Amino acid sequence: MLFAVLVVVALVLGYLGLAEYLAGNPQYAHRPIDLVYYDLQLFVINSAPVSNGGPYPWPLEVSRFLTPAVTAYAVIEAARLLFATELARLRARRRARHIIVCGDSDAAKTLAGNLRAHHKVVHIDSARNPQVLVGAGLARADRLYALADETPTNIATVLAASQVERRAHASLEVHAHVADPELGEALRDRGWRDELEVDFFSLDGVAAKQVLAAFQPDGERLVVIGLSAFGRALLLELARRGRHPTVEVIVADPDGEAVVAELKARHPFFEAACRVTVVPVYIPEPGVHLVYVCHDDEERALRDGLTAAATVDATRGTVIVRMAQLAGVGEMIVEHGHEDRLRFVGVLDMASAYLSERITDSLARALHRRYLRDQQALGEDVHGNPSLVDWDELPDTLRDANRASADDIERKLELVGCRMVPSLDAAPFAFEPDEVERLAIAEHERWMAERRADGWRLGQRRDNMRKLHPDLRPWDELGEAERQKDRNVVLALPDILADAGFRIVRRGARGQLNR
Template sequence: MPFGFGPPPVLVCGSEPLAGQVVAGLRGEGRRAEALDRERLLELDPRRIRTLILADPPHAAALVAALVARGRYNRRPGRRPGRQAMRRLILMHRQDPPPRFTMPEPHSPWRPETFAILDRAARALLGRWPLHLGLDPRFGQRPHLLIAGFADPAQALVVHALRLIQYGTGRPCVSVLCAQRDAAETRFRSAYPQATAIADIRFAPVEDLETLLAPVSRVMDGRSASEGRVPETRPPVTLAFVCPGDPAGEGIELARRLVDTLAALQGVSPPVLLETGATSGPGRTPAAGIEDWDGQIIPVSYLREACRPAVLLDGRGDEVARTIHDHYRDSIAAQGRDPNLEPAGQPWELLATSYRQANRHQADHVWAKLAVTDARAVPEEMVESFVLTPLEVERLAIIEHERWAADRHLDGWSYAPVRDNQLKHHPQLIPYADLSEPMKDLDRFAVRGLPTLLARQGLGILRLLIVGIPQPAAGCPGGMRLRRLADQALDRLIVRYPDRALVLASTLTDRRSRELVREAMDREQGVGLFLLLPRPLGHVLAELPDPYERRDFLTLAARAVRRIGLNGETDLAAWLSERADISLILGDRVPEGVVEKRVRLDPGGSGLDWNFEY
């Protein structure tokens, strides 16, 4: 096969349309890729292969065995084989567990890997759009994931979300709307009988959307009735996926109905990810068509996500998991044992799928723990040091135990006073408070190691500095003078707090606030944005009839790292008072209830006014 100059292309062989999707995904990001059928593959000289992807081929085990047999070393008895280039073989399959196949002999040049399409797609989707995208766990908000439609990758999303849904804010919720409700629920509960130990899971027919959502209390922060609020029974939806059987037909209509119903019944506008299918066009994403974007529905494709070179070839998402595993191997060696002699201590390339998955699940939850800690990962050179406080360690240890328990429950384990691996019984599947101190120390040890774990990836941890921006005073002028004052104030805050990552929190409904936020995010790399939504997004857009203002709002909304739904102006004031570290006041009037530390920007009067030392 004449491959031409440069490195050999990635070869792809398997079932259509998956094989074609893989080739298109690789070529779309500048990778060389060639498709070939089974017969041509088995005729090819194995020395011409460097990376081979088998895209869910029929009779996968037989094909792998034939390839390995053709690539064996030819050597005389008693002689060691010569050095040969390693041949990477990636076997894509629908979902774990992978197909059984015979592993190559130790000196074989073949290095087989398995790639579960649905499981890796779910990880990639919830990595890019995490469960905390639409909530603030530090404000007491509980995650509530809604799945509308139960076509692929719906079940994989539910399962992986259950592994990540622990934020220490009470019992999380998952709602599933699907046409064949009874069959889907029976199938899911049969596969994951212990799932209800993790979250409140409800299935309902699609036509019962309004009924399912109507009883939900609009209270979002879990405060007690003694504080003047009625305790909630089920929180509003914080993130939604639409997974229709016919993406080109029913999908967009179902997504629009969901958006309208959530706004009318719950007063919230969470991100709604719409599965568009593998063969549909790329969709109008916020970056491609901001004028047409409603600010809420985000088109995605699980197959395109899984076939991105970074995920399929480069192990994107596995970096922290591999580091966790390397740390485990080091700990075994430090105890004087050989990790290669233990099933869980094998090198990553030889590690059994179940052990790889356990590392991946622990790694994927790192970002939830950072969200709970009001921190984020940054390049290591930006951080001098980071240590969790004792209170943070204990909070995260509770969450880590809940995460571990969720992973065990999804694997079919249940509580029993004596451990039995055959029956999947475990004595530690109890609340954290009931654990012995040595068992609690295991969870504490795991979370104390977060800074070291990320440091092995060249990352450090910075705490957030949340700067709240209340609604500007009516007479506050905008323009260049306000932007200059904002630049001066933010520059001084960055110098004053070099060990914090700046995040601005605003509703973005006022042009002057948007000017300030855009200027800060454009000038300073790494400035984040929390979009505060005290009312449905559609209501906000309706109050911005000017096309330029709508585009301005949506462009900034697309850059937000969080979209926090709140229950009206009262909750907005409470959030700014409780969660902001500093208030940035625009104008000559200081609103009631803002945090003690504040900087007032008065372009028409006194300029900058600080009420604390900076």
């Protein structure tokens, strides 16, 4: 707009100035058409009437400098537009510590948008060959997300990434979406370059994890309507998270029997942990219900969600409806009724928020959830212990403490030849007694270093205000009760990791579990 205004101003001033200057100059024609011609020549510094050095009327003085400036700007802008793509590639190649998101799916666009709030992000539609990733600066990137809708495209992106030579000392985190979690497990154990940390995940599995973290069952009768990929992931997550020996679920789906049979065959833990009753259509019954509507078809999900919300127990039932594109529409509907029992969740936003966090943050949240459960089991409450609040309400200092503890988990596992891998399976794992002792000592040393860095000192009694603690002493000087606290942290690691969606395996087992 400014450019257009400057062009018009330059033309008008040039015309007026030329008309005044040439009115008494018989050397040049000064018909209106001649004035326009001379005026246009000002843009290329080739107008004959203004070649003798003046003096000229002030409108012409201004125009003879403004018009070349406008021309120069136009040339520079045209060159910039012509070479914008190449310049963007050059900038991307020179970037470091950035994140690359591959894919033209809604999930990729949502994730890229969320990440841009706190990170440098390069978003490309496809990366099936290494040169595209080189152009995006993969050699110095921190993370790569492959989020195309098609699983083969994401696998091809990972293969391309494995062929790019790294120019940074840190390893590269690669996160690739696959529709089938078991395929992800097989690919994860394939064996990649040492500097590549490859994680294959299911978007539906990630979203199911987040939904259950936000709407965790607590005694309600559970109902799952629609066994889409999200519905199946939700069933597996319900079975894995179950606090009781058996989780009872009503599944409403015409093809539910075949899907449940497949889940039992593919996931041995599912049959032992989950008792499923399959019905073709959900008919609400009296009592406390927690209903998850999981259809991929959002119009159908919206219809079934509204129907269920209108018929479940009005005072005690809750209906959670999976949405992607229509999540905002669902929230508008909630504002006009059913707000006490109807909840819409945007799975793309939930999965994006989860993926935006590093593994450390998801583990830190799991550590805090475990701490909440343990302290509440001992009868503690927020009045006696201010840290017994949800993660989002924790002070930054306590969040950082949880992150520091989570960040050290991988290091401790390395000490005993183990590693953690993402998994939906509730697979058992137990450390050997000598491993527990070794890891407990490592945990105590980490805790002491963290406290001392925060200004804590040894004291006879714990004093939070003065930062004094009686356990700030070497392992050999601790009593048995104090040592057991550190051992308990180690013994809880398999459950904590399972809560965050990981399991422990021994290195060299190639996917086999060791007890």
